[in-house]
Every structure is written in C-alpha cells, then in structure tokens.
Amino acid sequence: MAHTPRARRRTRWRGTAYVVPLSVFLLALFVAPLVRLLQLSFRPVDESNAALPGYTVHQYVRVFTEPFFYEALIRTLLTAVLVTVLCVVLAYPAAYTLAQRRPGLLRTLLFVTVLSPLLTSVVVRSYGWVVLLGANGPVNRAFVALGVLDQPAHLLTSYSAVVVSVTHVLLPFAIVPLTTALGGLDRDVLRASRVLGAGPVRTFARVTVPLSLPGALSGALVVFALAMGIYITPLLVGGANQPLAGIRVYDQISTVFDYPVAAALSFVLLLITVLCTTGLGAAFRTWEGRLHG
C-alpha cells in the first residue's frame, strides 16, 4: 500500500496544506513589498523626488558616493557590532543567574525583569531613557552630585545615549536564548572541570562559555540584525541628526520624500545585514565542526 505512486506522492507532500496560509500571507505581505521596494530603488526621480518610469543605478551611486549616506552605513555597522558585543557580555551574568535559580518567586521576578523590556513597547522603553537622561534627569543629577560633571550635560542627544538605549532595548533578545543554552548545560561536565582542579573563573571561561556559544550566537545574530535597522529608539533618544541608516531612511521619506534613495539605502543595509549574519553563522559552524571533528 505504502508503495503505490499515489501514497508516495502523499508522503512527499505530507503537511503541505498546513503551510499554505502562511505561504500566501508571506508572499503577499513580506516578499511582494520587498520586491516592489527593490524595483523602486532602481527608479529615476524628477526634481520633486517623484519616481519616474525606467531603470537607473543612480540611487545606489548616491548611497555609495554621498558621505551623508555611506558614513551613516559605516556608523550603523559599527554601532550594531558594539551593541551586539555589549548585549552578549551583559547577557552572561543575567542569563547565568536565571539558569542557576530554581523555580520560585525570585526566579519569576527576575524573568519578568528580563522580559519586561521585550514585552513593552519600544516607545515606552525609549521614553524611559529620555526621562533618565534628561537635563534634569537622575543620571545627570547623580553625575553632578558625585562631582563627575560640573553641570548637567546634554546626554540626551549624544551617541553614547543611543548606544546605551539600543543595548537596553535589544538585551532581552540576547538573554533569553543564552538562558536556554546555559540551562541545558550538562552539570556533570561542569563538576568534572571543578574536580580536575579548575576554579570557578576558569571553568566559566573554558567550559561554560564555549558550551553556551550556540545560544550566545543565536542571540547575537538577532540583536545584530535588529540593531542594523532600529530607528525609533535612536530617533527619540539621540535625535534626528544621528548618522544612522535607519534614521537616514526615515528622514528621506518623512522630510525629503525621496523614496527611491530611501529604498536603495535600505537594500544596501539589508545586504550588509544578511552578509554579516550568514557569514558569522557559517564561521561558527566551521569552528564547531573543527571542534568536534
């Protein structure tokens, strides 16, 4: 029975019906908009920045030759790398604590703490930083009281404020997979390391970290991709003048109405993001393969 052509065909396509709605939805609302956007990025524009028929690479030439655009891309890439590193480094102590705690009230509270930024509107989180870093905010007051600053500084529109707030917004995406990875570690391996004479620091650095790298990496990839395109938080905390690609795109469509160049800038950003994440993923798999091979 199972070897009739019809049954074989059914096995080959088993479960297809379940994914039809998803496929239709994604084709209509994710793939189609991106294809249209790609098309738009090759359109010439008239004096009022309206797209004209025909095709040109003019928008891409602008993105790669005008410092306004390419410097923003470089700054965005550096910022995303910095934020990703900060997120992974900060995620370790938090995830380690979460993974070690037995279920109970404290663990639930800690988990709510980790997830609360993730489940809160990005606007709300950014607004919190606006209050914290304001001229009269607690951070400024503490700095003045401690003598670090003579008078309140303009923390709000600074690049550091952008890095701090974006790190805050994206940190849960690093903590959650890392907690899962650390929670799944074989305790016997850790105990073996201790029995063989490695102290807690060495066990952490030479056993815990390498074994939890897959979790750290999957968090890092999400954080990096999101950091490349984030624009609400840097806009609210750093202002519209921050040289970041997300803000530049938003700026082009909300003030200059130059959609084709915004589309071109977006696609270069997407290309860099995809190249970096797949490159990092491939490098990691090679490393892992060599480790076990």
Added chain:
Amino acid sequence: MADTRRTARTPAWSTLFPDRLAPAAGRLLAALVFLFLLAPLVVLVASSFNTTASVAFPPQGFSTRWYRGVLSSPDWLVSFQLSGLLVVLVVPTVVLIGTLAAYGLTRGSFPGRGALHALALSPLMTPEIITALGLLYYFHGIGLIDTIPGLWLAHSLIALPYAVRAVMVSAAGLDPTLERAAASLGAGGVRVFLTVTLPLLRPGIVAGALLAAVTSLGEVAVTALVAGAHTTTVPLRVFSSAQFELDPSVAAVSTVLLAASVVVMVVTDKFAKISEAL
C-alpha cells in the same frame, strides 16, 4: 583541546580576578544588569504620578492627575480603542496561520520546508526600517495607508514569527503515536487534528497568542510609517508626543501599556513557558 600548552598555562587574568571573589562578582554584575533593565521603566512609572507638570525623577508628591487627564482626553481614548481593536483582529489571524504553519513545518516533509521555515522567521530578522518602508510603499499602491485593515495586516506580519516559533516548540514535543492511535481507532484527519493535536499544542498556542497581543500593543516601527491621522495607535501617539515634549501624561500612558504587558506576561506564564517560545 588540541593546544595543551594554552590549557596548562595559568591565564594572567586569573591573578587579577581571584576565584574566591568570582561568585560574588558574578552576582554583583547580574544585579547591575537587572537594575539596568529595570531603571527606565521604574523612572517612567514613578514620574507618571508626579504632581508637577514636568517629567521629573524623583517625583514631587503623588497624584493621579495625569491618568485622569488621559482618560478624559478624546484623542487618547480613540487610540486606546484602536489599539484594542487591533489586538482583537491580530491575535486570531496570527494564531490561525501560525499554528497551522508551525505544525506543518515541524511534522510535515515537503520540498522547500527548510526555506519556508527560514522565510517564516525572517520578518523577525529583517531590520525594522526595511519592513516598514516596504509596507509603506506597497500599501500606498493598494490604498491601505491610514486604514485599519492596513494596520491589521502589518501587525500580523510582525507578530507572526513569534507565534510560529512558540507553537513549533510545542509541536516538536508532540508524540506522533498519540495521533496514530487516534487514527487507528477510526478518527479522520480533521478530527485527529482538532481533538488530539490542538489540545496538545495548547501551551504553544497560548504563548503565541499572548506574544502576538503584546507585539501588536507595542508595535511602532512599522506603524509609524503605515498609520496616519485616522489610525493613531497608542504607541504611535506616545511616539509623536515624546518627540516634541516631555509631558507626564505620556508617562502615564506608558505605565498603562507597561502594566498591560506585565499582566499578559504573568497570565502567559501560568499556561506556558513563554521563555521557551522566544
């Protein structure tokens, strides 16, 4: 490890960082990270109860005037209704598509399954400005800018990967023998799915539904581009207020949104391990 010399050598930093201090230092670091995560939210909640007209921390006095102001403002109320309506539309859409897809992706075997899986999660991994600009231009062409259907579809797209992932966790732990047992006892395919599979997927479905609700309730990156004067959601109104002024009523609205998320999260935790879904 191949390199035994490096393993045998005592690293320089272990003298800088003695082992007996490590657990305490780790706990201190963890406490600082948790403080960092909470600080902006605490400041926001505290300043929403301020008596003065400025957003100040620590707050001077205690009053609920900003909450009363928000509740008596027609603009805010319209936004709250719109955000509520969107949750009601988005959650069933996302749960239906996401549950079917997660089941098909986990248990099915068909050509292109891996590619479809990657595609299903890609809205989560796409820089937000690109999704937002793509939908803006696309919706312009089909007249969905500043409409409720437009926001419904946009929010569903953003929330879908979370739901697919959440249900896939449950689907991966599903025992196929239970379905086979039901089938061998005479239940048809649809009946097996509805009476055996769906109840077993429930933890993932609940987690997915609540993640979808929270995502829709807080979405602003895409909303800011596809919404308009007639479809200003609560987060979008917060965004436009926060750009120009520091009004404590924005802190009050943010606190309401925050409280809604925490309630949703605590409820979710009762039904499903939301942590595994992410």
